[in-house]
Amino acid sequence: MHVIKRSGRKENLDISKIRVVIDFACKGLNVDPLELEADAHIQFREGITTKEIQQLLIRTAAEKISPQTPDWQYVAARLLLYDLYKDVGHLRGYKVKDKLNGRYKPYNPDSFYDLIKTYTEKGIYGEYLLENYTKDEIDELARYINPDRDLLFNYVGIKILCDRYLVRDEEGKIIELPQEMYMLIAMSLAVPEKKEDRIRWAKIFYDVLSKHEVSLATPTLMNARRPFTQLSSCFVLTVDDDLYDIFDNVQKAGMISKFAGGLGIYLGKIRATGAPIRKFKGASSGVLPVVKILNDVMVYVDQLGMRKGSASITLDIWHKDILDFLEVKTNVGDERKKAHDIHPAVSIPDLFMKRLRERLEGKEVYWTLLDPYYCKNVKDGKNLEDFYGEEFEELYQHLEKTLPDYAKRQVDPFELFKRLLSVIFETGEPYVFFRDTANKLNPNKHAGMVYSSNLCMEIVQNMSTTTHLEDKLLEDGTIIHKKKSGDVVVCNLGSINLGKVHTKEDLERVMPILVRMLDNVISINFYAIKEAEYTNKRYRAIGIGVSNYHYLLVKEGISWESEEHLKFANSLFERIAYYAIKSSMELAKERGKYPLFDGSDWSKGIFFGRTPEENQTMSTNGLDWIGLAEDVKKYGIRNAYLLALMPTGSTSLIIGATPSVDPIFAKFYKEENMSGILPQVPPEVDKYFWHYKSAYHIDQRWSIRAAAERQKWIDQAQSLNLFIDPENIDGPTLLSYYMMAWELGLKTVYYVRSRSLTDIEECESCSA
Structure with a gap:
């Protein structure tokens, strides 16, 4: 039998060369190399290329991956690496020797x-x-x-x-x-x-990356070293009730998507359907047309053909257009009101959840949908949506009593939330944002407020609209548009691989490196829009997340559905929080505190809404929270926001970790994505087979309770997925999950993932 080499030369098939490659791939692993050789050899043919042989070996090894024999995933990896070494060596003009002996250097x-x-x-x-x-x-x-x-x-x-x-x-x-x-x-x-x-x-950055101790967000991995260093994952826009600003934000969304940024967009300020325009009653067509425009922008600006642009759009649950907004992704109703390519999110105040709870207790209560047009300048020149907590509740209740009937609409809070749950059953969305919890615990509330979250629901940072000041025409025909920048949130993300880094000692070593890397991302970033640069440099906000959480639990012998899990989560994230704050404080000594530090909760020694003494009392790790608070007061911190548990879908796959804080989907499954159909098993599944429990078999109340323990030590939020089996869950149960999430102090709920929903997109923008 003859083979064709990469150079095009024909020669006799030499099994010994194939055995050398197979031995290299199988060395030290719990597999039988003869089994791979025999199964692959069956498929050889006259005139096969050496490249095809390599592909055959890779495919054969990949097909052998199972929970009982997971080491085949490393065999397939080494075979693919060998193929890559040969291709790159050939392209760059250096020799990669066939014989893998001591002198063999793939690099x-x-x-x-x-x-x-x-x-x-x-x-x-x-x-x-x-x-x-x-x-x-x-x-x-x-x-x-x-x-x-x-x-x-x-x-x-x-x-x-x-x-x-x-x-x-x-x-x-x-x-x-x-x-x-x-x-x-x-x-x-x-x-x-x-x-x-x-x-x-x-060298230090290389070590933590190459050892898979930390991972960086997809845009950072893709674009660091490239001419355009757009390294940030996600951006959050706030759209004003003004035609110029609406289309200015459409343009911003296009530019951000062009450079592979994900988007969160808040539309709650836009007047509702039927509101006046320049005092002409009934003229406004409301929020839905803007949603459709943004939907089309995301489809059109498709990130160099790699994937569609991606945006979540948030509306308040008191907005008069909310019922139409809930239907934008469903498959029934008027297709002209649909936007199938965006991700809807709903912002919910405590007052709604209180009334919903009262309604469930049998009391007669209602919820009033309001038109933002009639909720402007309600206090101190601010609109209703610019308040939260008790102030919001007082103003809202005043408006629902005093506004004319054409400016409001009364609905049953239970029926409204039931409709929201029905849409979630069908589409997995909308996402949910608990605005009062987010704002009360915002460490930078002195400088602004939060209206919504980002595309993946883990970022909670100050937002504001841009003010358009004037257009000026110069004599030479130059037109200058002058505007005052608002806060466009920028997500600079990285994650810690808990499978390798979780002890005090490891966190104390690795966390300063990751904080420094993310702070450097801000310094070298390419900004598609100037507002993002302005905000990023004022706050220098970062988001540190984790991967391999489920693997760490099973490695520690901790059951997901246990009180031990809750204690472990609390203790682990206390350590993460402590060393993140300490690292940012140490960096501030060297580089200076972020410009808006003075007046923040950080500057008062208040972390996560608690005093230093309260944190010291809560500590289970013996960490010096009181001393750290004094150091932060004295030296400041470098980054206004620090911790956010983002999805880590694709980057977890790269480092062989379980994703973010999610439980595994299954002990073995095949995932289809841009790289084809990929067999997946969790880390060390053969060793911990009986310790792993898949997401759809876990009582989700344990996941919510664990998230609540983590949230105590997180200044932003978490991309919390809920996993349901439609055949074994009903509406009241799903409703109880959301009530529990709100009552336990969570700020957001991301997807509800269902076994029947196979087309839920993984957020790559925030993958870290």
């Missing part, structure tokens, strides 16, 4: 500088790499790269990395290897460091 450190130089000249890498690093420094970093860390990848991880993250040339060929990717990202994020420290920090 060629001598080619690293040429890689950067060649592809910077072609506009594929950013010029800042060569501007900030000399050839000698790049050569030093190239020698620091550790190829053995490639063996940490499983098959799904390296497949996704190859398909979507490793940089390609103009012809679509991969030009860099995984460890080179990590080093180039580390070099990019070390650019803001002092010249004399830059190499040291690049």
Whole structure:
């Protein structure tokens, strides 16, 4: 039998060469290499290419992955890596030897500088790499790269990395290897460091990334080292009730989506259907047309054809258009009112939940839908939506009594929430945002307020509208539009791999590095809109999340549905919070506190809405909260917001971790995404098979209670998914979940994932 080599040369099939590759792939793993050779050999044919043989071996190994034999995922990964080494070596003109002996080097450190130089000249890498690093420094970093860390990848991880993250040339060929990717990202994020420290920090950043101790958000992994360093995940816009501002935000949404940012958009200020326009009654067509425009923008600005733009749009549950808004993604009703490509979210005040609870207790209560047009300038020049808590409740109750009938509509709160739940059963959405809890615990309430969350419901930061001041025409035909920037929230995200980092010692070591990396993201970021740059530099907000939470629980022998889980969650996230705040404080000593620090809760020693003494009393780790509060008062902190548990879908897959704080979907399943059909098993499933319990078999009340324990130590929110089996759940049970989430102090609820909903999109924008 003859084979065709990559060079095009024909030669006899040499089984010994295939065995060398198979032995390399199977070395040290609990698999039988002869089994792989036999099963793959059956499919060989005359004239097969060596590339096809490699693909056959990869596919055969991948098909063998199961909970009983999970090591095949590492065999498939190594085979895919070997293929990648050959392709990249061939493209870059260096030899990768077939014989994998002691001298075999898949990486060629001598080619690293040429890689950067060649592809910077072609506009594929950013010029800042060569501007900030000399050839000698790049050569030093190239020698620091550790190829053995490639063996940490499983098959799904390296497949996704190859398909979507490793940089390609103009012809679509991969030009860099995984460890080179990590080093180039580390070099990019070390650019803001002092010249004399830059190499040291690049090595430190490389180590935590390549050891899979931390992961960065998808835009950071994709765009660090590229010419446009748009490294932020998500942006949150606040739209005013003004035609110019509506379309200004449409343009902002398009620009953000162009550079792969996800969007959260608050539309609660826009007047309802039938409201006057310039005193002409009944002229307004309400919120739905704006929703449809934004929907079409997300479809049109499709992020270089990689995927659709993505936005969540939030409306208040007291808005007069809320009933139509709830229907935007359902499959019944007027198609002209549909927007199937956005993600609806509903902002709910405590007052609604109180009335809903009273209604469930049998009391006769109602809920009033109001038109924002008639809720303007209700107090101190502010609108109703600009208040929260007791102030909101007083103003709302006054308005529902005094507004004329055409400005309001009374509904049964139970019927309204029942409709919301029906839509959730059908679509998994809308998301829910508990606005009073979010604002009461906002550490920067002195500088603004929060109207909604972001695309993935974990970001809770100050928002405000932009003020349009004037248009000026100069004599030469130049037109200047002058506006005062509002706060456009920017999410700068990273996550800790709890499977590797969760003890006091590890968090104390790793957290300062991650905080520093994310602070550097803010410094080198490319901003698609100026408002984002303005806000990002005033707040320097970051979001630290986690992955591998379920794996950590099973590794510690802790059942998901147990009181032990709740205690563990509380203790773990206390440690995470303490070292995040301490790291940001230490960074403030070096670089200065964020500009809006004075007057914040942080500046008063109040963390998570509690005094230092209260935190000290709550502590289960023996951490010095009182001392930390004094240090923060004295030195400040670098970042206005710190902790947010985002989804970590694709980045968890890369590092072989369970996603975010979610339980596993199943002990074995195949997921179909842009990389094809990928077999998945959780970490060490063979060892902990009976400890893992899948999401759809878990009583969701335990997940909500665990989220409440975590929330005590999180200044922002969590992308909390609920998992339901439609055949084993009813409306009252689902309603009880939301009541429990609100009563226990959660700020948001993300998707309700159902076994019957196969088309729920994973949020890649926030994946960290």
